[in-house]
Amino acid sequence: MNPADWQALKLTAQLAGLTTVLLLLVGTPIAWWLAHTRSRLKGVVGAVVALPLVLPPTVIGFYLLLLLGPHGAVGKAMQSLGLGLLPFTFAGLVVASVLHSMPFVVQPLQQAFEAIGSRPLEVAATLRASPWDRFLSVALPLARPGFLTAAVLGFAHTVGEFGVVLMIGGNIPGRTQVLSVALYGHVEAQEWALAHWLAGGMVAFGFGVMWLLYALNGRGGRALRGLSGTPT
């Protein structure tokens, strides 16, 4: 691996780490709302969150580029606030990654909250726990396997993205060149040895992550049932 590859590795880890943290913060309230709401908007919001699962990443990248660019609504607003433009910056990559990896975080969390159900929260309410207290002392610990799955999938999916990155970030070493883009560059330049290091490394990473996830959830997944009581 050459110095640019090491830089790409570091950048990828930073991007995936930051994206995962942001997604857990943003995705938790969305997942909570989707799990508990009876609103008619539930279907619409759920579908929007799930869109990245079915769309080619280039489509998301394309619209983001238009929206965030100098003539887009968000881009104009950013410029008038003196914040500069997001495309072809690390911050732009983070925004795009958060949107692109959203379903991989929201859906496991939503499933975990739905599996807990309302009963443990009702029990906690009759034991004097306020809504925040119920969330922190009951919902969060019971949804722990869901959070683990969400974090691992969010991180791994961000590491693996290519189309969105290329559209919104370009290929600027040290700023927006992540591993998947660097690999593409090596293949185009027919640097097979370097390409093998990156590609093989990512296969090993992907396998390790998924294996860890299955092993951990196999052991702790029982907590997904929420309560130790078995209703008949």
Add this chain to the structure above:
Amino acid sequence: MSQSAASTRRLSPMTPASDAGQAPAIEARLRLSRPGFALDVNLKLPGQGISVLLGPSGCGKTTVLRCLAGLEQAQGSVSVAGQAWQDDERRWHLPTHRRPLGMVFQEASLFAHLSVQDNLLYGFRRIPLAQRRIQPDQAIALLGIGHLMDRSSAGLSGGERQRVAIARALLTSPDLLLMDEPLSALDAARKAEVLPYLASLSDSGVPIVYVTHSLDEAARLADHLVLLREGRVEMAGAADEVMARPDCPLARFDDACAILHATVVEREPEPGLSRLRLGCINGGGDGQSGAELWVGGCTGAIGERVRVRVLARDVSVALSQPVDSSILNILPATVDALHDEDAASVMLRLTLSDGSALLARLTRRSVVGLSLRPGLAVHAQIKGAALLRG
């Protein structure tokens, strides 16, 4: 947490807050309309003992309980111990976690991520120090769960889990304890394990509203009884009075019964029979009437108050005192009321000398043959009497 030697099974001095005079009552007016279901009840429940809401599934009894808890909202008002929990006229609705109540659900809802001890103390830790009238040692002793403290909640049996859940609710020192069919998820053996603990709860000083569809549980536990049907109150009152009404819907059941209150006066060690002196709770029961009953299986000490169930089908009537009958319990009684059940059978209410009432299911042929009518003095032959509490 050690099981203190000083803690006893009875939690006598636990409600200093409201012991000044008459116990505070529970009042609720609740109206609710949903597709296929309407609820319209007006409840006045005593501020002590166990009030049972009895009715078939779908009658709205669980909805009433959830409205009392604030987990569901109906139109109307709820007040407990003089405190308004809900009052639509003042646009007042106290959220569940601010209501001083404890609730036990149908399935033992222990938190899977907490140990038995942390489950037990979950509510206790959330109430102010000054409000902690019930201490962990007391609740642990009352429910007999001292040996479970070090176990994980997943390793408990259904009955053990439910006992921990009851103790957990008690430890919030509630003004009102709500129980939603707490035995219905348990098999017969587990029911029998938990029932005595429920009966002893009525001595804890905390008023209980208990929802069930089981006549047996109601007979065992109820001090006050409310019959619900299709979202409305069908009949309500002291449990022994409601159950002994021949026109009561419960009297139509095959296991229709009357409840008698009595005091243990003598225990025969060998055949295992005990002599009980009858006495209504309301009538004072000082025993001057002398009506006595022999029952088996009594473990109560002399002087202890017990509750006895007599099934209507186990009572027959004779006009003169039978002298050569195998039936042990033959008591003088007066025919109080007759209620036609169907073409073949008639339900009678008999009043015993102490004022308590019995139900007797007789064939119409016998009623006509003996010319039974209100006011007639008869002898009630009680073939079986089951001890429910004590």
